[in-house]
Amino acid sequence: MNTEEKRPLILISNDDGIDAPGIRSLIDFVSDMGDVWVVAPATVQSGKGHAITLDGIIKVEEVAPRNGSVVEYRCYGTPADCVKIAKNELLPRIPDICLSGINHGSNASINVIYSGTMAAVIEAGVEGIPAVGFSLCDMDWDSPMEQLREYVRLITRNALEKRLPAHTVLNVNFPTGEIKGIKVCRQAATRWEKEFEKRENPRGGNYYWMVGHPICMETGEDTDHWALSHGYVSVVPTTYDLTAHRSIEMIEAWEL
Numbered sequence: 001m002n003t004e005e006k007r008p009l010i011l012i013s014n015d016d017g018i019d020a021p022g023i024r025s026l027i028d029f030v031s032d033m034g035d036v037w038v039v040a041p042a043t044v045q046s047g048k049g050h051a052i053t054l055d056g057i058i059k060v061e062e063v064a065p066r067n068g069s070v071v072e073y074r075c076y077g078t079p080a081d082c083v084k085i086a087k088n089e090l091l092p093r094i095p096d097i098c099l100s101g102i103n104h105g106s107n108a109s110i111n112v113i114y115s116g117t118m119a120a121v122i123e124a125g126v127e128g129i130p131a132v133g134f135s136l137c138d139m140d141w142d143s144p145m146e147q148l149r150e151y152v153r154l155i156t157r158n159a160l161e162k163r164l165p166a167h168t169v170l171n172v173n174f175p176t177g178e179i180k181g182i183k184v185c186r187q188a189a190t191r192w193e194k195e196f197e198k199r200e201n202p203r204g205g206n207y208y209w210m211v212g213h214p215i216c217m218e219t220g221e222d223t224d225h226w227a228l229s230h231g232y233v234s235v236v237p238t239t240y241d242l243t244a245h246r247s248i249e250m251i252e253a254w255e256l
Contacts, residue, residue, distance in 0.1 A: 008034030008160055011095040011124070013082045014103065015045040015116025018063070018074050022102035025145040026134060027067050029152045030099065033160075037095070038072040039086035041079060041116075046105070050119040051078045060085060079120035087127055097160050098124035101134035102148065104141055108173040108224040108234055109190040110214060118171055122240045125169040130159050132170040137228055148174055151182065151233055164237075171236040173228055180231040187236050188223035190214045 010030060014023040018040035027038060039060075059076040066072070073090060075082045083098060100120040107115040117133045124131035134152060136143060155172060164170065171187075195212030220226065224234035 008096040009091065009093060010034045010036045010156075011083070011086055011091065011098045011129075012036060012038045013040045013079055013086070013098065013100050013120040015041065015048065015079045015100075015120070016104055017041050017044050018072065020044075020104065021141050022104050022136065022145065024066070025148070026099060026102050026152065027070055029149045030156055031067050031070055033153070033156060034096065036067075036070045037086065037091055038070060039075055039082045039090060040073075041082060042074045042076045045078050045116045047114050048078050048116040048119065049114050050080050050122060052080050052084070053077045058085060060090070079116040080123045083120050083123040083127075087124075087129075094127075095124075095129055097156065098129050098131040099134065099156060100131070102145060102152070102174075103133070103135035104143070105135065105139040106137040106173055106228070107133060107135040107171060108137070108228055108236075109188045110192070112171055112187065112236075112238060118169075118238070121169045121171070122238075125167065125240055130164045130169075132156065132159055132172055134172050134174070136174045136176070138176045143176075147179065151179070155182075155235065167239050167241055168237050169240070171224075171234075171238045173224060173234045173236075175228045175231050175233070178231060179233060181233070182235060183224075183227035183232040184235045184237070185222050185224050185227050186220075187238070188220070188225035189217045190225065191217065 061074050063072045063074050100117045103117040112118050121131040121133040192212040193215045196208040197211045224236050227234040
């Protein structure tokens with residue numbers, strides 16, 4: 001094995017699109033940590049969850065790199081599509097880690113199930129690839145991200161060197177303002193409230209805007225909601241096994 005092959009192969013994707021400031025920052029933060037390949041959506045795919053393209057073609061085009069030797073592809077598909085096609089068709093070998101983000105907006109708590117950012121991470125995890133999703137709790141595309149550099153590099157380095165437990169990926173969210181440190185925590189129980197605003201179409205009928213906001217239903221200090229609201233980076237080990245293992249015995253007791 002030569003020296004180049006020993007360098008970690010880092011796959012980067014997101015859901016805000018390949019031109020989003022967040023992914024450009026992420027590329028910059030880790031570009032010296034290995035051989036970086038970017039396969040990211042051509043257009044914004046926020047809120048697409050783990051959707052994959054089944055009813056159409058997936059166009060992929062290599063684009064001119066904007067950061068040294070980084071290899072970049074624009075994919076006309078979802079974040080999950082990006083990871084699938086990167087692994088199976090584009091990358092020279094299985095990546096050592098997949099990073100997604102930095103998302104513009106929170107993916108903490110219940111948002112994880114809607115998140116395209118985390119869909120890329122989970123898809124990598126399904127393939128046995130260590131993976132981390134990074135999100136900043138600020139939807140402003142002009143929000144400064146330089147203060148996140150040391151945390152992104154620290155978490156990425158640990159995930160590369162110490163690996164992750166089987167079937168586990170990381171959901172990392174950054175608070176706005178001053179960062180006090182890092183908290184490894186659990187996902188808070190939340191739900192969305194007042195999700196739609198109904199309006200009348202002047203040409204007849206109604207239409208709706210999604211305008212809801214998340215409501216946290218607990219006050220535990222071991223949750224991502226608490227950590228973020230108190231200025232800490234939240235790191236939630238996340239599994240894609242959706243089985244409610246604690247409920248199996250109870251359901252087995254039903255008269256089925």
